[in-house]
Amino acid sequence: MNNYSDKIKSILTDLGLSLLSIVVALIVGTLFIFLTDKSPLDAYSALYIGAFGNFSAIANTLWRSTPLILTGLAVALPFRAGLFNIGAEGQLLMGGFTAGVVGFYFTSLPAFIHLPFAIIAGMFVGGLWGGLPGFLKAKMDVHEVIATIMLNHIAIALTINYGINIFRDTGRPATPRIMDSAAMFNFKNIMDHPFLSKLPFAELFAHPAIRLHINFFLALAAAVVLWYLLFKTTLGYEMRAVGFNPDGAEYGGINASKGIITAMFISGAVAGLAGVGEVLGTHFSFMQGMDAGYGFTGIAVALIGQTHPIGVILGGILFGALAQGGLEMQFSGIPSEIVMLIQALVIFFVAALQVFKVYLAKRKAKGGVE
């Protein structure tokens, strides 16, 4: 019982410190806003209003956070198994591209087959793209950082440079538009839905500016599944044991290569789902630029979320809010460079906080000895 309340206390302290570091970042950011002759107050109220100011802003913050939550998870899971997945970007591209091709290629499938088929195909290919470096690591001891970085380059060449050119039908650097039967449900169309339109407050969603689609809920589901996998199953226990001490785990009878390959496959599938959602829910075709560096931002999301699935959701929403609110800051006259700088400051201070906490813990431990 005491243990339980201690846990809640430490989580609350964590959250409080995270908020504090965001505040510190914004205070440092004011220095840069002064350079632009604009009022920091206007700039930050624009940031807030853009991200949380009204219902559609909140919905769109969640929309922007969707791929970030997924790539964050894709980095967090292997991290727990002692692996650094730099390859979420490539896995996202492969998954998104596959979903995009399945989405336009099959022209006469009913939606209840076409959409799940496109999602699963994308996740599977993303999973293979993650599983391959897992396999190389487990069987041949190829370092996963090298392998995933190289696979990122191959994925960019295969999808953006080569893949789009095979299928393109207009001047736009994108695959053809997907069939409606493969499109993810968008909440702005909620009033057309037979069941969802009956929900209370459903009409709030029926605004053309809302871009939130069901992939956000798939991302939440993925977080719950990964949490269950990591902390409630034997496989998860084994993965964490491998991450904690691979030799010890092996000695204790755990099959380390199985854990490594599985963790990387699942991680690739989750990153693939990020790409699938962007293609089937946001852009409706696989287009150049759809990846937007989510695979790399995902590394920061995972670390800020302390590689815990619930933390990753919060980290993803923080980054989504910065992206969504950042655009509004530009409307208040802050140049995009300063907006990016403030976004980077927030990340920097939240990350620096982790270092500070380690320092505190060390001091505490030292004090305990004396």
Add this chain to the structure above:
Amino acid sequence: MKKVLSLAIVFAFVMMVVFAAVPAAAQDTRVGIVLSTGGLGDLSFNDAAYRGLQRAEDELGISFDYIEPADPSEDQTALRRFASRGYDLVIGVGFQMADSLRTVAGEYPDTKFAHVDQYFEDIPDNIVSLNFAEWEGSFLAGALAALTSENGNVGFVGGVDFALIHRFEGGFYQGARYINPDIEIQSRYADDFGDPARGREIALGMIDDGADVIYHAAGGTGSGVFQAAEEEDIYAIGVDSNQNYVAPGHVIASMLKKVDNAVFDTVKSVVEGNYQGGNNLYFTLADGGVDLTSLTEVGQPVLDAHDNGTITDEELETIRQMKENVTSPYADRIAEIKEMIINGEIEVENWGETGRPDNL
């Protein structure tokens, strides 16, 4: 006395209001522009569009705001914010924005929209699409390349292999063949608009195979082409903006795509009340929408680059001599070809629509 004074004050006030009202009425026109990813500083169409709006601000008294989206997901939101805030004209730049612009234009049928660089099928009544006949300008570039080449071997470096860049390639190809039917034309794509190192490698490879004039339509990748031209002492042709001051003495001309003029004209049509939506406009050689930089004069952008210290006195002199010795002998010939394109004696095929032949 007091009465007179107060009357004078009232009179002054009235006059202020009356005269202030004149420019204020013009200032009512607000323009919002969403630039393409890459944003300002691309020395290409984002900068050009911005220049057009600055000119409109100076000459027409409009006001404008711009947004540089961090990634394509922001395009729609940014366009919608401008439209929902009652801007009179909302402009989107770059092919990636076309779908988003169409969506938002559908939501705000009373707002006027313009788009740079993408042809619209079934174009809505509140969009005007600004396109450029790059193939005509590139034809002149190809002709000039063929005239100046001593080896009878020229090169084309494209950014990404797709329809828009095929327009440049096609024009260049036809222009070079027009001058010399036996000329060898090397053509390569960098698959990237922002990779100068790749541009340099491709150009060096072409030079190795004998090319001595290289034209590029590859954005930032092109600066690598210029670098290679300087290293190997051959000639290059720039694109979009006047790039003649880069690699002084080696860039013999640039194919201009006057996005600034097109944007300015569109803003002007809105201010003057004769905006005509539902049109795909093409700016051509005939109306100066595309052109080749002067073959005899060094040109204002080069002089500006000299004034702000980008190039030295010596380099300016090098450019001047290059103009005199290399390009001015062909000025009349190129002017003649330009005239023939304008009056239809030469018909330049648009590879963006007819497709790039497979057997190049």
